[in-house]
Amino acid sequence: MRISGAGQGNAQGDPLDSFDDSEGVLPGISEGEIIVVRSNRRKKNISAYRQGGRIVVSIPARMSKADERAMVPEMVAKIRAQEAANTMSEEGLAARVDELLRELAPEIQLRPSTITWRAMRERWGSCTGVDRSIRISDRLKGAPDYALDYVLFHEAIHLQYFDHGREFKELLARFPRAELASAYLDGYEAAETALAAPEVLKKLLRSQST
Numbered sequence: 560m561r562i563s564g565a566g567q568g569n570a571q572g573d574p575l576d577s578f579d580d581s582e583g584v585l586p587g588i589s590e591g592e593i594i595v596v597r598s599n600r601r602k603k604n605i606s607a608y609r610q611g612g613r614i615v616v617s618i619p620a621r622m623s624k625a626d627e628r629a630m631v632p633e634m635v636a637k638i639r640a641q642e643a644a645n646t647m648s649e650e651g652l653a654a655r656v657d658e659l660l661r662e663l664a665p666e667i668q669l670r671p672s673t674i675t676w677r678a679m680r681e682r683w684g685s686c687t688g689v690d691r692s693i694r695i696s697d698r699l700k701g702a703p704d705y706a707l708d709y710v711l712f713h714e715a716i717h718l719q720y721f722d723h724g725r726e727f728k729e730l731l732a733r734f735p736r737a738e739l740a741s742a743y744l745d746g747y748e749a750a751e752t753a754l755a756a757p758e759v760l761k762k763l764l765r766s767q768s769t
């Protein structure tokens with residue numbers, strides 16, 4: 560019997576053996592927010608990065624399931640810790656709202672009672688007038704300052720004006736980089752939609768098959 564060295568050789572990460580036998584690139588395993596991609600090109604390294612609303616962990620194609628189960632949560636925790644370090648605290652958000660109102664809309668004396676990060680996919684922020692609470696989408700963690708400021712200012716104006724009427728628009732127009740901020744938010748949403756395409760496609764196929 561001839562013993563082919565493919566299995567063990569590759570498992571050691573022989574960089575010359577890129578000619579793979581059976582496995583190929585396995586499809587990504589989606590667990591909601593976390594996507595694990597097995598890469599044939601990747602021999603040893605494991606990496607993780609944020610892509611839109613998801614965390615993508617790239618592991619070698621040959622990593623065992625047991626190693627995957629051990630390593631993936633570790634990488635996800637690293638990414639989350641990194642993001643937490645770069646994220647403005649909720650006290651920071653409140654202070655920023657105060658600064659923006661003083662600077663751009665001093666006639667608004669109201670301040671939010673609470674301002675919190677919230678997992679929101681459909682909206683960038685929301686403001687409840689009756690209790691003056693503001694929620695900001697956690698998709699803005701890591702966004703450029705002007706984009707976060709724009710959403711904060713928008714929600715802060717809602718403390719005074721509930722709808723998007725004339726007064727609201729006049730105040731919002733004072734924000735100096737509104738166009739840039741809108742472009743960032745629109746671009747983010749477009750990218751998110753593009754990344755979500757497979758899901759949309761699945762639904763489309765499902766609906767066509769019935």
Ligand SMILES: [Zn+2]
Nearest residue numbers: 713714717723
């Ligand atoms: Zn609004």
